[in-house]
Amino acid sequence: MTIAAITGSNRGIGRATAEELGRRGVRIVTVGRSGSEAASSLRRSLEAKDAYYGHIEVDLAIPSQVAEAADELRRIRGLEILVQAAGIIERGCVAELDPESVRRQFEVNLLAPFSLAQAALPHFLEMKKGRLIFVSSISSESPTPLQSAYNASKAGLTMMMRCLAEELRDTGVMAAAVLPGAVDTDMLKGSGYKPRMTAEEVARAIAYLALDAGLGHNGSTIEMFGV
Template sequence: MTDVAVVTGPSRGIGRATALALARRGLSIALLGPPSPRLDDVTDEVRRLDVAALPVPCDVASEEQVARASAEVVAWLGAPRVVVNNAGIVRRGAKVHESAPAAWDEVMAVNLRGPFLISRAFLPAMLKQRHGRLVHVGSISSTIASPGNASYAASKWGLVGFSKSLAEELRGTGLQSIAVLPGSVDTDMLVGSGFPPQMSADDVARLIVYAALDAPDAVTGSAIEMFG
């Protein structure tokens, strides 16, 4: 049976590059994200690599949509060997005392609640097969901060804590949890940050694939920095 990878936020940037890189390794790909022409495009790109691609409309911050999406993936493709929590958003510019709580909550919902819900939904099936990796895409903002970026930094610092805690819970199960922390990546999300790009989405995808498929089990709990 072909191994399965789940990638959230697959329509562009790091998510798209990761989905294609995993497909080149022969994995079937479940693509979880909002419906869009870009999601259709990456689905077609994956299928042209002669592997299965299952686009699944999903808001990762919605418990109901994540539950429905995970059930569909397991039913159609099987339990995943790899889950890549990549979906993320940024709302930069406002200082803390100028920030709207709704904007803060939106970032936390996608960047931190999302990986929790996705991991929670797929873990039962992964634990049954006693083999797999969960890779969480953090950021350079998981270790340093910049003004006007508190919600994003807090969500990514939290994601590292989540990944490390999950790694400890999974010891002895055959599953590993790893965070990848890229620096300035040449993607749409970098626009307006004031930082020049130091790496490409394909560069980051190669590290994610290494963490997901090739790294020794002992790397579990690591937060792998990639600052260019």
């Protein structure tokens, strides 16, 4: 039995990934906030596939809650896959962006993934296997007006993955990232861009890295520009 923990699983890419991995026989631990109809419907869908394993309650913007979630993650002894798909974007020009907004975007997009990866690593290294998959963004590699905090946090996430991958050489553990462009999710609203791909397309790329890709993909990024 393969167990995967997925952040941001209530919506968008995270939800599509939970559905895709569940369809492929993986047991899913959802990581995020419960209580919404989206969370409830996802649980029902996973249970119908016999793919629901559990839930870790956390607001990734609150460091104390992330620390508690990391402790819970450490206790999942059968965990083999950690997909970090949670992300937020709050647009504004550098001159006017609220410092609290900057902090919140870095907490969710970079610092929480760093902490949760640290929590999963000892178990993965002990098993000599495991996959850490990060959902970054094409925006991590190119400047975009009104997205300075988001782009910077995602650039940090991509580089963190690459540094981690160097540390994981010859361990049997792999880190990789998917860098999607304009996806048809709520995060695209207000950007001025048209959707170029679906969340399900991104989820299939994540599933490939999580289940099918060889260790030669350690440190790699799948860039998805769309059509």
